[in-house]
Amino acid sequence: MNERIGFIGLGIMGTPMSRHLLNAGFQVTVWNRTPARARPLVEAGAGQGKSPADVAARSDIIITMVGDSSDVEEVIARKNGVIEGAKRGSAVIDMSTISPVTSRMLALKLAEKGVQMLDAPVTGGSAGAQNATLSILVGGDKATYERCLPVFQKLGKNITLVGPNGAGHTAKLANQILVAGCMSGIAEAMVFAKKAGLDLGVWFEAVKNGAGTSWHLTTQGPKVLDGDFSAGYMVKHHRKDLRLIQETAHEMGVPLPVASAVLQLYRALQSMGGDELGHQALVKVYESLARVEARR
Amino acid sequence: MNERIGFIGLGIMGTPMSRHLLNAGFQVTVWNRTPARARPLVEAGAGQGKSPADVAARSDIIITMVGDSSDVEEVIARKNGVIEGAKRGSAVIDMSTISPVTSRMLALKLAEKGVQMLDAPVTGGSAGAQNATLSILVGGDKATYERCLPVFQKLGKNITLVGPNGAGHTAKLANQILVAGCMSGIAEAMVFAKKAGLDLGVWFEAVKNGAGTSWHLTTQGPKVLDGDFSAGYMVKHHRKDLRLIQETAHEMGVPLPVASAVLQLYRALQSMGGDELGHQALVKVYESLARVEARR
Numbered sequence: 189m190n191e192r193i194g195f196i197g198l199g200i201m202g203t204p205m206s207r208h209l210l211n212a213g214f215q216v217t218v219w220n221r222t223p224a225r226a227r228p229l230v231e232a233g234a235g236q237g238k239s240p241a242d243v244a245a246r247s248d249i250i251i252t253m254v255g256d257s258s259d260v261e262e263v264i265a266r267k268n269g270v271i272e273g274a275k276r277g278s279a280v281i282d283m284s285t286i287s288p289v290t291s292r293m294l295a296l297k298l299a300e301k302g303v304q305m306l307d308a309p310v311t312g313g314s315a316g317a318q319n320a321t322l323s324i325l326v327g328g329d330k331a332t333y334e335r336c337l338p339v340f341q342k343l344g345k346n347i348t349l350v351g352p353n354g355a356g357h358t359a360k361l362a363n364q365i366l367v368a369g370c371m372s373g374i375a376e377a378m379v380f381a382k383k384a385g386l387d388l389g390v391w392f393e394a395v396k397n398g399a400g401t402s403w404h405l406t407t408q409g410p411k412v413l414d415g416d417f418s419a420g421y422m423v424k425h426h427r428k429d430l431r432l433i434q435e436t437a438h439e440m441g442v443p444l445p446v447a448s449a450v451l452q453l454y455r456a457l458q459s460m461g462g463d464e465l466g467h468q469a470l471v472k473v474y475e476s477l478a479r480v481e482a483r484r
Numbered sequence: 485m486n487e488r489i490g491f492i493g494l495g496i497m498g499t500p501m502s503r504h505l506l507n508a509g510f511q512v513t514v515w516n517r518t519p520a521r522a523r524p525l526v527e528a529g530a531g532q533g534k535s536p537a538d539v540a541a542r543s544d545i546i547i548t549m550v551g552d553s554s555d556v557e558e559v560i561a562r563k564n565g566v567i568e569g570a571k572r573g574s575a576v577i578d579m580s581t582i583s584p585v586t587s588r589m590l591a592l593k594l595a596e597k598g599v600q601m602l603d604a605p606v607t608g609g610s611a612g613a614q615n616a617t618l619s620i621l622v623g624g625d626k627a628t629y630e631r632c633l634p635v636f637q638k639l640g641k642n643i644t645l646v647g648p649n650g651a652g653h654t655a656k657l658a659n660q661i662l663v664a665g666c667m668s669g670i671a672e673a674m675v676f677a678k679k680a681g682l683d684l685g686v687w688f689e690a691v692k693n694g695a696g697t698s699w700h701l702t703t704q705g706p707k708v709l710d711g712d713f714s715a716g717y718m719v720k721h722h723r724k725d726l727r728l729i730q731e732t733a734h735e736m737g738v739p740l741p742v743a744s745a746v747l748q749l750y751r752a753l754q755s756m757g758g759d760e761l762g763h764q765a766l767v768k769v770y771e772s773l774a775r776v777e778a779r780r
Binding site: 362381442 | 651668675682683689699733736738741746
């Protein structure tokens with residue numbers, strides 16, 4: 189509990205996560221691009237850094253929870269970034285979902301300064317962040333993983349060291365391919381069934397416990413039936429993941445016909461103005477293609 | 485229990501199904517294209533029909549459990565078919581998975597003779613047939629459904645009247661789209677993760693309870709990891725379902741980019757000689773494309 193924590197990125201995920209660490213008794217210094225976002229945490233006892241470099245100078249373990257690869261690069265490696273303030277022996281944990289290639293490059297840069305890095309993307313969404321039940325997929329060396337484990341344990345339940353630097357992101361991206369398969373299958377099946385004249389509510393009850401079932405079918409299926417397209421997980425975030433998957437697959441030379449098709453469908457949804465909807469809104473692309481509404 | 489049952493098609497599914505009916509005390513008459521297949525059932529007390537027409541003449545409810553649309557057409561509507569022997573007031577239940585269009589056409593032909601028809605495809609595979617735990621998706625009228633319910637209850641657990649004639653097949657095909665989404669996502673994710681250098685066993689444990697999970701991930705994932713490509717559900721059968729899905733989607737004008745891609749991948753697997761493997765062998769196509777083996 190003597191490790192001082194820096195927390196950079198106070199969005200839907202970062203805010204409850206940093207609060208958990210504060211409540212657990214850690215000394216926490218926060219920073220956010222929009223400073224107003226830090227106020228509730230500062231009122232609850234967090235320090236407020238002037239910049240990512242300043243946060244790093246005041247911390248032993250620095251967590252970043254921002255958006256895309258370029259955002260992580262910005263707060264870690266550019267002017268006033270973590271790398272300018274972090275002292276030898278400190279550790280950086282990036283919990284965003286970004287490119288494994290970018291992540292490995294940042295780990296190398298930090299290592300030159302004697303700073304260890306872990307990539308530790310999460311699954312479980314905003315509910316997981318609020319309830320500290322996130323699954324955490326960690327890439328990095330075992331000693332740093334063990335050092336940071338008490339921090340992870342305040343944020344999530346299912347914590348796994350999956351491999352060296354970058355492996356956490358790779359594991360997360362592979363998980364997002366699973367999600368793409370499930371969600372596209374659900375959207376296609378529902379529009380197919382509705383267009384054929386089936387009562388979708390009856391169909392859902394008949395198949396939801398069968399061999400076609402998935403976490404997505406049982407949680408997102410009812411939302412689609414109810415016409416609820418609010419965001420648990422935003423289209424633009426799954427779209428970003430699928431772009432990262434394509435970039436990584438491109439580097440490795442792995443053809444991904446299904447994940448690639450799903451990325452194109454999310455782009456169609458983006459062009460329809462659906463980027464801030466929940467990713468179950470993928471069904472809207474199919475509804476538009478087939479001229480039918482998959483609702484009860 | 486006074487209804488006499490005819491059972492046509494004694495394959496992996498039909499053999500245990502007809503035995504359940506025999507054990508339940510029904511008078512059962514069987515027929516199979518290869519007559520030797522009928523022997524164990526005849527020894528157990530079943531009658532043996534000379535033809536589908538002969539089976540129909542000796543039965544009140546005639547069940548067909550054969551292969552594709554053309555097989556069902558053959559045993560019902562062609563020479564020596566059910567339609568030649570079935571008496572007014574009898575009922576035909578087709579439990580194969582075939583085209584909803586063919587099924588509706590057969591229902592109309594049988595109705596002209598005063599014979600009711602239900603389509604009642606199943607999910608749950610050979611284990612479901614053996615343990616009488618099949619899910620049964622029924623299309624047809626409510627009175628015929630209720631008449632046949634005591635028969636269904638000897639064969640499965642989750643029995644649903646999903647709509648009029650053809651609706652059972654449509655519901656089953658929509659379920660097979662769910663399966664295609666799950667299975668392709670799993671195959672792509674595993675090959676992606678393996679090519680990126682992850683330990684697939686560690687990855688599987690880290691994600692199997694998360695948002696990307698599915699019945700397929702937890703049951704087929706371990707088989708892939710162990711290099712077990714034996715058939716619970718054969719490639720050629722899922723390939724047939726996906727072809728029927730495309731035919732039906734073509735009739736309705738529903739674009740299905742993901743299910744269509746998966747059909748092409750199964751065709752690749754067919755060309756690799758994998759038609760009789762289990763459908764988890766879809767991963768072999770990706771392994772071939774990416775030059776990597778997704779095994780432990």
